[in-house]
Amino acid sequence: MKVELFDFHLPEELIAQVPLKDRDASRLMVLHKETGEIQHETFKSIIDYFHPGDCLVLNNTRVMPARLFGVKEDTGASIEVLLLKQQEADVWETLVKPAKRVKEGTVISFGSGVLKATCVGTSDHGGRLLHFDYEGIFYEILDSLGEMPLPPYIKEQLDDRERYQTVFSREIGSAAAPTAGLHFTKEILQQLKDKGIHITFITLHVGLGTFRPVNADTVEEHEMHAEFYQMTEDTAALLNEVRAKGGRIISVGTTSTRTLETIASKHDGKFATDSGWTNIFIYPGYEFKGIDGMITNFHLPKSSLIMLVSALASRNHVLNAYETAVKEKYRFFSFGDAMLII
Template sequence: MRVDEFNFDLPEELIAQTPLEDRKESRMMVVDPQSNHIEHQSFSHITEYLKPGDCLVLNDTRVLPARLYGIKTDTGAKIEVLLLKDEGNDTWKTLVKPAKRVKEGTTISFGDGLLTATCLGEGEQGERLMNFTYEGRFLELLDELGEMPLPPYIREQLNDKERYQTVFSKHVGSVAAPTAGLHFTEELLEQMQEKGIHVAYITLHVGLGTFRPVSAETVEEHEMHGEYYQVSKGTAALLNQVRHDGGRIIAVGTTSSRTLETIMQNGAETFKEQSGWTDIFIYPGYKFNGIDGLITNFHLPQSTLIMLVSAFAGKELIMKAYEEAVSHKYRFFSFGDSMLILEGSTDHQ
């Protein structure tokens, strides 16, 4: 299958540069793969499409303020460092810019020496292994000195760091937000629980692979980067109960869906407590076993995310939905509008 089959024309002005004032007031396209019907709604009406006994699965990862700006201690040259993966012992896999200025032994200072990093070596894809020295707590220093690692297509400054976090974010470890969750407010989650809709939490720490375009010509040639996930015993038990009682499991975001599908691979019949690294790549032809519905944003052309959504709802229907989203001037990507994919959703209450 060719990667360019997932291309579409997107006017640049439809790429949302800033989040809406009220999270839940984003638009929501409702797609019903059963009837191929598409309707237009506001996200604030999401509860109308869900039934008592259904279960939403939210990714409670929290984004690190992972972008640091520092200077080389020997020359004063400006260096940007993006934290990718905690390797333990205050050592991180990072991306640095300009890379040619950072060699083994280079030391970089951040915040007038509050934090320093020394390069231990270079990785296969140009990453740098950096060892950090500091006093106090690393995450507190990151909060003070770091910036949110917004995707490259967002050029506006983010005034409030919390707007790139979900209201339920808890476990720090991502370099990008699970953006489908950005539409939820605490009030909306309360409304759902009052209606008898269950809410379950999983954790998947989003890695840099989420920013990387697919460079292969065919889908099958692309390799996914591994991302750490965790599903608790309580979440697994709740999901099994929902299935047993005939409720639907609706993944909020591609990260939640990839986590659930990782657990339910190879014909598994029940959800289990599990943690580890997943590089599952879902594209058309994949048979879903873990989810019955999906809430997602509008994704980049030719990305692994639009491939996953096409696998779930059908490529033809999704490409038609994206065409309609462009003609209706939906807002795209991280701070953009949402899509609910659910069979029978046009017969909502």
């Protein structure tokens, strides 16, 4: 299947650069996956599309302030470091710029030496493995020195770091936000509960592979980076009960979707306590086992994300919806508007 099949014209001005003042003020496109019918709503009206007994699954990962700016100890040259994932105790896989200046043995100092890192090797994808030295608690130091790793498509500075976190973020470990969850407020979550909708959480720590373009000619040639996921016993039991009683499972975002589908695929369509690494790649032809619908943002052309969405609602329906979104000037990507596929 050609990657070009998932291309569309996206005016650059439609890529949202800043979040709206209110999280739930975004627009909502409702796409009916069987018919392709489209409805235009506001996000606050999403409650109307859920039935008592349905279950909403959200990703409770929390984004690390994973971008660090330091200097080489020997030359004073500036180095930018982006933490990707923890390999062991104090060793992290990272991206560094400029990479050619960081070789094995290079020492980088951050915050006048409060945090230091020594390059101890390279990763499979050309990154650097850094061993960090510090006194105290690593995440507290990271919180004081690091910056939010906003996607490369966002050029504006973020005034409030919490706007790149969901209101339910808890488990720190992501290099990027599960952005479909950014629309939710505590009030909307409570209204859903009051209506009889179950709400539960999984964890998937989002890697930068989520922004990685599909550079292959065909979809089948593309490989996803592995990301860590976790499902608790309580969540698994609730999801199995919802499914047994005929309720719908609606995932929030591609990260929740990939986690649910990974686990359901391993356990014959059921859910179970589980954790590990997944590189599941969902594209048209995939048969969903874990979800009945999803809430997602509008994604970039030829991305693995639009391929996943096209697997759920068909490529023709999705590309027609995206063409409509462009005409109607919906806001795209991380700080953009939302789509509900049911």
